[in-house]
Amino acid sequence: MKYPGENKRDAILYSSEKSHHNFRADCEKCFGFCCVALYFSASEGFPVDKDAGKPCINLESDFRCSVHKNLSKLGLKGCIAYDCFGAGQKVAQVTYGGHNWRQVPESANQMYEVFLIMRQIHEMLWYLTEALTLQPASHIEDDINFMLNETERLTFLSPEALMELDITAHRAKVNGLLFQTSELVRKKARHGQKAPSRHHKTLGRGLDFIGADLRRTDLRGGNLRGAYLIAADLRGVDLSGADLIGADLRDADLRGANLTHSIFLTQAQINTAKGDCNTKLPISLARPIHWSK
Incomplete structure:
Protein backbone atom coordinates (compact mmCIF):
# COMPACT_ATOMS: atom_id res chain seq x y z
CA MET A 1 0.00 0.00 0.00
CA TYR A 39 -25.03 2.92 36.15
CA PHE A 40 -25.92 6.59 35.92
CA SER A 41 -27.82 9.22 37.86
CA ALA A 42 -29.90 12.24 37.01
CA SER A 43 -27.56 14.41 39.10
CA GLU A 44 -24.76 13.65 36.64
CA GLY A 45 -26.68 14.79 33.57
CA PHE A 46 -28.52 11.60 32.64
CA PRO A 47 -32.30 11.17 32.16
CA VAL A 48 -32.97 9.43 35.48
CA ASP A 49 -31.23 7.35 38.14
CA LYS A 50 -30.55 3.95 36.55
CA ASP A 51 -29.00 0.74 37.82
CA ALA A 52 -26.31 -1.04 35.82
CA GLY A 53 -27.84 -3.70 33.59
CA LYS A 54 -31.17 -1.91 33.29
CA PRO A 55 -32.10 -0.27 29.94
CA CYS A 56 -32.47 3.50 29.84
CA ILE A 57 -36.08 4.69 29.57
CA ASN A 58 -35.21 6.31 26.22
CA LEU A 59 -33.73 3.19 24.61
CA GLU A 60 -36.01 1.98 21.81
CA SER A 61 -36.52 -1.56 20.53
CA ASP A 62 -34.08 -0.96 17.64
CA PHE A 63 -31.41 0.14 20.14
CA ARG A 64 -31.71 3.80 19.18
CA CYS A 65 -32.16 6.70 21.59
CA SER A 66 -35.57 8.36 21.31
CA VAL A 67 -34.19 11.74 22.45
CA HIS A 68 -30.76 11.68 20.82
CA LYS A 69 -31.44 14.75 18.67
CA ASN A 70 -32.54 16.76 21.71
CA LEU A 71 -29.86 15.90 24.26
CA SER A 72 -28.63 19.49 24.53
CA LYS A 73 -32.13 20.96 24.85
CA LEU A 74 -32.95 18.44 27.57
CA GLY A 75 -29.73 19.20 29.43
CA LEU A 76 -28.54 15.59 29.31
CA LYS A 77 -24.85 16.41 29.63
CA GLY A 78 -23.94 12.92 30.76
CA CYS A 79 -25.26 11.44 27.52
CA ILE A 80 -23.56 14.14 25.42
CA ALA A 81 -20.23 13.51 27.09
CA LYS A 188 9.86 20.08 23.65
CA ALA A 189 6.85 22.38 24.03
CA ARG A 190 8.64 24.28 26.80
CA HIS A 191 11.95 24.38 24.94
CA GLY A 192 12.74 27.73 23.42
CA GLN A 193 10.51 29.76 25.70
CA LYS A 194 12.24 32.98 26.76
CA ALA A 195 12.18 31.97 30.42
CA PRO A 196 10.84 28.99 32.30
CA SER A 197 7.37 29.83 33.57
CA ARG A 198 6.93 29.74 37.32
CA HIS A 199 3.59 28.04 36.66
CA HIS A 200 5.29 24.95 35.24
CA LYS A 201 6.84 24.30 38.63
CA THR A 202 3.42 24.01 40.21
CA LEU A 203 1.59 22.15 37.49
CA GLY A 204 1.04 18.47 38.21
CA ARG A 205 -1.45 15.66 38.11
CA GLY A 206 -4.84 16.18 39.75
CA LEU A 207 -4.57 19.92 40.35
CA ASP A 208 -7.68 21.83 41.43
CA PHE A 209 -8.44 24.64 38.97
CA ILE A 210 -12.21 24.59 39.47
CA GLY A 211 -13.59 27.97 38.40
CA ALA A 212 -10.07 29.41 38.05
CA ASP A 213 -9.21 32.24 35.68
CA LEU A 214 -6.26 30.79 33.74
CA ARG A 215 -6.15 33.30 30.92
CA ARG A 216 -2.78 34.67 32.03
CA THR A 217 -1.29 31.34 33.01
CA ASP A 218 1.31 29.83 30.70
CA LEU A 219 0.03 26.31 30.17
CA ARG A 220 2.19 25.40 27.18
CA GLY A 221 3.74 22.03 27.87
CA GLY A 222 1.88 21.84 31.16
CA ASN A 223 1.13 18.65 33.06
CA LEU A 224 -2.64 18.80 33.42
CA ARG A 225 -3.15 15.05 33.76
CA GLY A 226 -6.29 14.52 35.81
CA ALA A 227 -6.61 18.23 36.57
CA TYR A 228 -9.96 19.61 37.72
CA LEU A 229 -10.69 22.32 35.16
CA ILE A 230 -14.43 22.44 35.82
CA ALA A 231 -15.78 25.87 34.77
CA ALA A 232 -12.22 27.18 34.41
CA ASP A 233 -11.71 30.24 32.21
CA LEU A 234 -9.35 29.19 29.42
CA ARG A 235 -10.43 31.71 26.81
CA GLY A 236 -7.65 32.34 24.32
CA VAL A 237 -5.17 30.16 26.21
CA ASP A 238 -2.46 28.34 24.26
CA LEU A 239 -2.46 24.71 25.41
CA SER A 240 0.15 23.49 22.94
CA GLY A 241 1.97 20.47 24.28
CA ALA A 242 -0.21 20.34 27.41
CA ASP A 243 -1.08 16.82 28.59
CA LEU A 244 -4.84 16.70 29.27
CA ILE A 245 -5.28 12.99 29.86
CA GLY A 246 -8.12 12.50 32.33
CA ALA A 247 -8.60 16.25 32.87
CA ASP A 248 -12.14 17.26 33.84
CA LEU A 249 -13.23 19.95 31.37
CA ARG A 250 -16.89 20.16 32.32
CA ASP A 251 -18.12 23.68 31.51
CA ALA A 252 -14.54 24.88 30.99
CA ASP A 253 -14.59 27.94 28.73
CA LEU A 254 -12.41 27.11 25.72
CA ARG A 255 -13.57 29.92 23.45
CA GLY A 256 -10.62 30.98 21.33
CA ALA A 257 -8.29 28.50 23.04
CA ASN A 258 -5.64 26.68 21.03
CA LEU A 259 -5.71 22.92 21.65
CA THR A 260 -4.38 21.94 18.23
CA HIS A 261 -1.26 20.38 19.70
CA SER A 262 -2.57 19.41 23.12
CA ILE A 263 -2.04 15.73 23.80
CA PHE A 264 -4.25 12.87 24.99
CA LEU A 265 -7.46 14.83 24.64
CA THR A 266 -10.70 12.96 23.89
CA GLN A 267 -14.01 13.78 22.27
CA ALA A 268 -15.80 13.14 25.56
CA GLN A 269 -13.76 15.85 27.28
CA ILE A 270 -14.43 18.35 24.50
CA ASN A 271 -18.14 17.54 24.50
CA THR A 272 -18.44 18.64 28.14
CA ALA A 273 -16.67 21.97 27.61
CA LYS A 274 -17.77 25.29 26.13
CA GLY A 275 -16.21 26.53 22.92
CA ASP A 276 -16.83 28.42 19.70
CA CYS A 277 -15.70 28.67 16.09
CA ASN A 278 -12.39 30.15 17.23
CA THR A 279 -11.48 27.17 19.39
CA LYS A 280 -8.71 25.21 17.69
CA LEU A 281 -8.94 21.44 18.12
CA PRO A 282 -6.70 18.47 17.26
CA ILE A 283 -7.48 16.99 13.85
CA SER A 284 -8.76 13.77 15.48
CA LEU A 285 -11.61 15.58 17.28
CA ALA A 286 -14.87 17.05 16.01
CA ARG A 287 -16.31 20.41 17.00
CA PRO A 288 -19.43 19.76 19.13
CA ILE A 289 -22.63 20.90 17.39
CA HIS A 290 -23.88 22.50 20.59
CA TRP A 291 -20.94 24.94 20.80
CA SER A 292 -21.64 28.60 20.16
CA LYS A 293 -20.82 29.92 16.70
Missing part, protein backbone atom coordinates in the same frame (compact mmCIF):
# COMPACT_ATOMS: atom_id res chain seq x y z
CA LYS A 2 1.34 3.41 -0.92
CA TYR A 3 0.95 6.10 1.72
CA PRO A 4 0.83 9.83 1.05
CA GLY A 5 4.21 11.45 1.68
CA GLU A 6 7.73 10.18 1.35
CA ASN A 7 8.81 9.00 4.77
CA LYS A 8 7.92 6.77 7.67
CA ARG A 9 6.49 9.63 9.73
CA ASP A 10 3.96 10.44 6.99
CA ALA A 11 2.96 6.78 6.87
CA ILE A 12 2.43 6.71 10.64
CA LEU A 13 0.32 9.87 10.59
CA TYR A 14 -1.81 8.53 7.74
CA SER A 15 -2.29 5.17 9.47
CA SER A 16 -3.12 6.90 12.76
CA GLU A 17 -5.81 9.03 11.17
CA LYS A 18 -7.47 5.88 9.82
CA SER A 19 -7.07 4.08 13.16
CA HIS A 20 -8.63 6.90 15.17
CA HIS A 21 -11.71 6.54 12.99
CA ASN A 22 -12.08 2.98 14.29
CA PHE A 23 -12.16 4.27 17.84
CA ARG A 24 -15.21 6.47 17.31
CA ALA A 25 -18.62 5.24 18.38
CA ASP A 26 -20.83 3.87 15.63
CA CYS A 27 -24.21 3.52 17.33
CA GLU A 28 -25.78 2.00 14.23
CA LYS A 29 -23.62 -1.09 14.72
CA CYS A 30 -24.05 -1.30 18.48
CA PHE A 31 -26.83 -2.68 20.67
CA GLY A 32 -27.16 0.25 23.06
CA PHE A 33 -24.61 -1.12 25.51
CA CYS A 34 -23.89 2.27 27.06
CA CYS A 35 -27.63 2.73 27.63
CA VAL A 36 -27.89 -0.57 29.50
CA ALA A 37 -24.57 -1.66 31.01
CA LEU A 38 -23.79 1.56 32.86
CA TYR A 82 -20.11 9.72 27.05
CA ASP A 83 -17.84 8.05 24.52
CA CYS A 84 -17.17 4.32 24.23
CA PHE A 85 -14.21 4.80 21.83
CA GLY A 86 -15.86 2.35 19.43
CA ALA A 87 -16.03 -0.46 21.99
CA GLY A 88 -19.78 -0.85 21.49
CA GLN A 89 -19.63 -1.89 17.86
CA LYS A 90 -16.57 -4.09 18.50
CA VAL A 91 -18.41 -6.08 21.19
CA ALA A 92 -21.63 -6.22 19.16
CA GLN A 93 -20.20 -7.18 15.78
CA VAL A 94 -16.94 -8.96 16.60
CA THR A 95 -17.01 -10.40 20.11
CA TYR A 96 -20.61 -11.59 19.83
CA GLY A 97 -20.90 -11.82 16.05
CA GLY A 98 -24.00 -9.64 15.75
CA HIS A 99 -26.05 -11.37 18.47
CA ASN A 100 -27.62 -8.85 20.85
CA TRP A 101 -28.58 -9.12 24.52
CA ARG A 102 -32.29 -9.33 23.67
CA GLN A 103 -31.71 -12.35 21.45
CA VAL A 104 -29.60 -14.16 24.04
CA PRO A 105 -30.78 -12.83 27.43
CA GLU A 106 -28.85 -15.57 29.23
CA SER A 107 -25.63 -13.88 28.06
CA ALA A 108 -26.76 -10.32 28.71
CA ASN A 109 -24.83 -9.78 31.94
CA GLN A 110 -21.69 -11.20 30.39
CA MET A 111 -22.10 -8.86 27.41
CA TYR A 112 -22.37 -5.85 29.70
CA GLU A 113 -19.22 -6.79 31.59
CA VAL A 114 -17.31 -7.47 28.38
CA PHE A 115 -18.41 -4.09 27.02
CA LEU A 116 -17.01 -2.30 30.08
CA ILE A 117 -13.69 -4.13 29.67
CA MET A 118 -13.57 -3.46 25.92
CA ARG A 119 -14.25 0.20 26.51
CA GLN A 120 -11.12 0.42 28.67
CA ILE A 121 -9.06 -1.35 26.01
CA HIS A 122 -10.30 0.94 23.25
CA GLU A 123 -9.53 4.01 25.35
CA MET A 124 -5.94 2.79 25.70
CA LEU A 125 -5.81 2.22 21.94
CA TRP A 126 -6.94 5.81 21.36
CA TYR A 127 -4.06 7.17 23.44
CA LEU A 128 -1.45 4.78 22.05
CA THR A 129 -2.47 5.60 18.48
CA GLU A 130 -1.94 9.28 19.22
CA ALA A 131 1.36 8.62 21.02
CA LEU A 132 2.70 6.93 17.92
CA THR A 133 2.24 10.15 15.91
CA LEU A 134 4.05 12.45 18.34
CA GLN A 135 7.46 13.28 16.89
CA PRO A 136 9.22 14.04 20.22
CA ALA A 137 8.58 10.42 21.23
CA SER A 138 9.95 8.96 17.99
CA HIS A 139 12.86 7.23 19.74
CA ILE A 140 10.42 5.09 21.76
CA GLU A 141 8.26 4.52 18.70
CA ASP A 142 9.00 0.79 18.59
CA ASP A 143 7.91 0.36 22.21
CA ILE A 144 4.69 2.25 21.57
CA ASN A 145 3.97 0.28 18.43
CA PHE A 146 4.57 -3.01 20.24
CA MET A 147 2.18 -2.02 23.04
CA LEU A 148 -0.37 -0.83 20.48
CA ASN A 149 -0.31 -4.21 18.74
CA GLU A 150 -0.51 -6.10 22.04
CA THR A 151 -3.49 -4.01 23.12
CA GLU A 152 -5.21 -4.43 19.75
CA ARG A 153 -4.79 -8.19 20.09
CA LEU A 154 -6.81 -8.13 23.31
CA THR A 155 -9.86 -6.82 21.48
CA PHE A 156 -10.20 -10.14 19.63
CA LEU A 157 -10.19 -12.36 22.72
CA SER A 158 -13.20 -14.47 23.57
CA PRO A 159 -15.70 -13.12 26.13
CA GLU A 160 -14.36 -15.59 28.72
CA ALA A 161 -10.74 -14.55 28.11
CA LEU A 162 -11.64 -10.87 28.32
CA MET A 163 -13.32 -11.38 31.67
CA GLU A 164 -10.20 -13.12 33.00
CA LEU A 165 -7.90 -10.38 31.71
CA ASP A 166 -5.92 -8.39 34.28
CA ILE A 167 -6.89 -5.06 32.79
CA THR A 168 -5.31 -3.11 35.67
CA ALA A 169 -1.89 -4.63 35.04
CA HIS A 170 -2.12 -3.98 31.31
CA ARG A 171 -3.23 -0.40 31.87
CA ALA A 172 -0.21 0.15 34.13
CA LYS A 173 2.12 -0.85 31.27
CA VAL A 174 0.30 1.42 28.84
CA ASN A 175 0.30 4.33 31.28
CA GLY A 176 4.06 4.00 31.73
CA LEU A 177 4.60 4.52 28.00
CA LEU A 178 2.06 7.33 27.82
CA PHE A 179 3.79 9.16 30.65
CA GLN A 180 7.17 8.79 28.92
CA THR A 181 5.60 10.20 25.78
CA SER A 182 4.04 13.05 27.74
CA GLU A 183 7.35 14.07 29.30
CA LEU A 184 9.07 14.15 25.92
CA VAL A 185 6.31 16.19 24.27
CA ARG A 186 5.99 18.64 27.15
CA LYS A 187 9.75 19.14 27.32
